[in-house]
Amino acid sequence: MVDFNFPGRVEAVSVALPQDIVMNGRLVRTSILREAVNQPIFFDQKGPKNNRTAVHSEHVLATPLEHYSIWPQQLGLDASDWKLGYWGENLTISGILDENRLPIGTTMKFGNDALLQVVGPRLPCYKLMWRMGQPDSFIPEMMLTGQVGIYFRVIETGWIKPGDRIEIIDAPDRTITVGELARQLSKKSPGDADKLLGALAIPCIGGQSAAAIRRKLNQVLDGARAAAGQWKGWRRFRISRIEEAGTGVKSFILAPNDNLPIAGYLAGQHLPVRLRAGLIRNWSISDYDEDSNNYRITVKRHDKGRASPLLHHLCEGDAVELRNPQGTFTLDRSSLYRPVLISAGIGLTPLLSMLKAHAKRPNPPPAVWVHSTRNGASHAHREEVNDILARYPDFRSIIAYSSPRQEDRLGQDFDIAGRLNKASFHPFLESYPLMYAGNEIQVSGLESPFYICGPADFEAHVRNILIEAGVSPEKIHSERFSAQLTFGQPAEGRHAEVTFSLSGKQAEWSTDVPISLLELAEENGVEPDFECRSGTCHRCETRLISGDVAYLHAPAVAPREGYALLCCSTPSGTHVELEL
Ligand code: FES
Numbered sequence: 001m002v003d004f005n006f007p008g009r010v011e012a013v014s015v016a017l018p019q020d021i022v023m024n025g026r027l028v029r030t031s032i033l034r035e036a037v038n039q040p041i042f043f044d045q046k047g048p049k050n051n052r053t054a055v056h057s058e059h060v061l062a063t064p065l066e067h068y069s070i071w072p073q074q075l076g077l078d079a080s081d082w083k084l085g086y087w088g089e090n091l092t093i094s095g096i097l098d099e100n101r102l103p104i105g106t107t108m109k110f111g112n113d114a115l116l117q118v119v120g121p122r123l124p125c126y127k128l129m130w131r132m133g134q135p136d137s138f139i140p141e142m143m144l145t146g147q148v149g150i151y152f153r154v155i156e157t158g159w160i161k162p163g164d165r166i167e168i169i170d171a172p173d174r175t176i177t178v179g180e181l182a183r184q185l186s187k188k189s190p191g192d193a194d195k196l197l198g199a200l201a202i203p204c205i206g207g208q209s210a211a212a213i214r215r216k217l218n219q220v221l222d223g224a225r226a227a228a229g230q231w232k233g234w235r236r237f238r239i240s241r242i243e244e245a246g247t248g249v250k251s252f253i254l255a256p257n258d259n260l261p262i263a264g265y266l267a268g269q270h271l272p273v274r275l276r277a278g279l280i281r282n283w284s285i286s287d288y289d290e291d292s293n294n295y296r297i298t299v300k301r302h303d304k305g306r307a308s309p310l311l312h313h314l315c316e317g318d319a320v321e322l323r324n325p326q327g328t329f330t331l332d333r334s335s336l337y338r339p340v341l342i343s344a345g346i347g348l349t350p351l352l353s354m355l356k357a358h359a360k361r362p363n364p365p366p367a368v369w370v371h372s373t374r375n376g377a378s379h380a381h382r383e384e385v386n387d388i389l390a391r392y393p394d395f396r397s398i399i400a401y402s403s404p405r406q407e408d409r410l411g412q413d414f415d416i417a418g419r420l421n422k423a424s425f426h427p428f429l430e431s432y433p434l435m436y437a438g439n440e441i442q443v444s445g446l447e448s449p450f451y452i453c454g455p456a457d458f459e460a461h462v463r464n465i466l467i468e469a470g471v472s473p474e475k476i477h478s479e480r481f482s483a484q485l486t487f488g489q490p491a492e493g494r495h496a497e498v499t500f501s502l503s504g505k506q507a508e509w510s511t512d513v514p515i516s517l518l519e520l521a522e523e524n525g526v527e528p529d530f531e532c533r534s535g536t537c538h539r540c541e542t543r544l545i546s547g548d549v550a551y552l553h554a555p556a557v558a559p560r561e562g563y564a565l566l567c568c569s570t571p572s573g574t575h576v577e578l579e580l
Helices: 067-075 126-132 138-145 178-185 193-200 207-227 307-313 345-359 382-391 422-429 456-469 517-523
Strands: 008-015 019-023 026-030 035-037 041-044 060-064 091-094 107-110 114-121 150-156 158-160 165-170 235-246 249-256 270-276 279-284 295-300 319-322 340-344 368-373 396-401 432-436 439-443 450-454 476-480 495-500 505-510 541-546 549-551 563-565 569-571 575-578
Touching (some): 114 158, 114 207, 126 138, 138 178, 178 207, 193 207, 235 295, 270 307, 279 345, 279 517, 295 307, 340 345, 345 368, 382 396, 396 422, 422 456, 495 517, 517 569
Parallel strands (some): 340 368, 368 396, 450 476, 495 575
Antiparallel strands (some): 008 165, 041 158, 107 114, 107 165, 235 249, 249 295, 432 439, 541 575
């Protein structure tokens, strides 16, 4: 219940017009540098006079005066030179209910005439973080507090000046508060679909809030879909169809033997596939279909491998076993910005799933598809990707062939002969137009989320280019081919005794079959936990009782002292004992 008896007061009225300023080395158009004016300002439906927003569609931003003490205290900032208007607000207000008790839809009278209605929370962005001297990663933390500022719309025009009284005229009883909606929209919040849908149904909800709610709902509903239909352990599937997807590349459609519903998945996830006892691989789901009762994986045959030749040898109707889809390399479908999907070779499979999932968003933002492969013969799923790109004129692509054939046509089949380099990415790092809350705005390409999948050297090469160009590392998400973690050149003819102490088993490892310790354990009926099988998730970390291991690629984060990551290591001496 809202307390109508509060003595609100206007502390300052501030205005600004958009200007170009340099923030963290980048030229940015913004109106955040607002200055308080010591005179009455007329507020009409477009907000205060002599004021315009650079990006936002909501016209009046208010900040409670308490923010000038709460946040500097919490963050240990010296705010002695923060003048009113520092937060970029039009109205600095005091005595008002804070965001966590203020329902959206509340109508207030400012001064003698102006009627303003609360339409949603401020959605903090990198510009506010720059003003506060905080990294962008602080945005979700700030939103979780709910203390972010308040957007209003003008219902009745009027003059407002410092010292004016603020009265609550009307407040809805059961609508979500400004603070609660900010919390719901934080990236760190799982989100509550009912609350979000309720907020979306508020007649006066602001355009920015509505757009943010729709994006968040994508994330919430994706999570619910992925959590549905999960099973325990291994489940039998059959290969219901096999399709050629390129030279040496096949897609396998996998349907459950029991015909019961399958688990949902997030675009980018993989399936652990057991081809026979002890032979397990993770293969990415290469499709995205929320209604289908099967999965599609696309697998390149590696002649020197053990699993892909066996899979390619299987026929329609043959059985495999699957665990639930898993993996954290997934598309965030709540992002406002244009995703850039960058792959090499068969690394395109999770990104194809992401491209399809992105295209299924209502009015999807643009997307960029960047793919590098040897030539037209190895270019898997080309038609499928081209069909999607053709349907969305603002989706862009760039295709690099490292070794084009004579029949591959530059400008039609591919855009770059050779390797992707700095210049290849340049067009996608510049500003581009984006529809935001009904307005077209310009946003920097550096704000995009970047998803990379390919061999380790490709991933490192692209990551370096992006970081040198100014992309912040937290915007880069990547997955390396696990197929690259082959244990190809250990010393000739070396053998090692491996003891799995808890299960009382022993096995011999040899350079003749230089498999990982994880595979050796599985071959011998020991089932360590695993997820990524490529040295990133640490699920397979196991205590080393004696002996030592060698890594082909150093894991991104080393295991704890005295532990080993089994999925990417082999014995380095003649004996290893593991607590398994
Ligand atoms: S399974 Fe992920 S690090 Fe080994």
